[in-house]
Amino acid sequence: MRTALLVLGTALLLGGCTEKKTLSVVDFLENEAVLYGTLTRCNEDPSGMDPRECSNARQAAERIAAIEERTMREAREQAFESARAEYREQLEQERELRIRAEEEAEAARLEALTTSSEGPADVGTADGGAGGTTDAQAPADVAPPEPDDQPAEDPPG
Numbered sequence: 394m395r396t397a398l399l400v401l402g403t404a405l406l407l408g409g410c411t412e413k414k415t416l417s418v419v420d421f422l423e424n425e426a427v428l429y430g431t432l433t434r435c436n437e438d439p440s441g442m443d444p445r446e447c448s449n450a451r452q453a454a455e456r457i458a459a460i461e462e463r464t465m466r467e468a469r470e471q472a473f474e475s476a477r478a479e480y481r482e483q484l485e486q487e488r489e490l491r492i493r494a495e496e497e498a499e500a501a502r503l504e505a506l507t508t509s510s511e512g513p514a515d516v517g518t519a520d521g522g523a524g525g526t527t528d529a530q531a532p533a534d535v536a537p538p539e540p541d542d543q544p545a546e547d548p549p550g
Contacts, residue, residue: 415446421453428453 421428428450435447 413443415443416449418449418453418456421450422456425457428457 416427416431421431431442431446431450432454435442435450439447
C-alpha cells in the first residue's frame with residue numbers, strides 16, 4: 394500500500410509540474426483582453442515572461458493593427474466615393490438648371506424679337522386676301538451714301 398501511495402504521489406507531482414501552454418497568435422486574436430495583458434507584462438518584465446508568448450502577442454497585435462487600418466482605409470474610400478457621387482449629382486443638377494435657364498432665356502429673347510418685328514397682327518383684308526404690304530408698297534432698298542470723289546489732301550510734310 395505504501396508503494397501505491399508513493400506512485401500516486403509521484404504521478405500527481407509530475408502531473409502538476411507540467412509547463413504552462415504557450416498561447417498562440419490565434420489564441421491572442423480571439424481574446425484581446427489576454428493579448429493586452431500579456432503585452433503589458435512583456436513590456437514591464439520581459440525576463441519573467443516566456444519569449445515565445447511575448448512574440449506571439451506582438452504578432453497578434455500587429456495583425457489586429459493591420460486589420461483595423463484596412464477597415465479604416467476602406468471606410469475612408471467608401472466615404473470619399475459617396476461624397477464624390479454626391480458632388481457629381483450636384484454638378485449635374487446645376488448643369489441641367491443652367492441649360493434650362495439658357496433655353497428659357499433664348500425662348501424669351503426669340504419671343505420678344507418676333508413680337509416686336511411683327512407689330513400688331515394682321516388679320517387679313519375684307520375681301521379675304523392676306524393683309525400686309527405688297528412688293529410695290531414695300532420701302533425701296535436704301536443704298537449707303539457714296540463717298541466724296543475728291544481725294545483727301547496730303548498733309549504738309
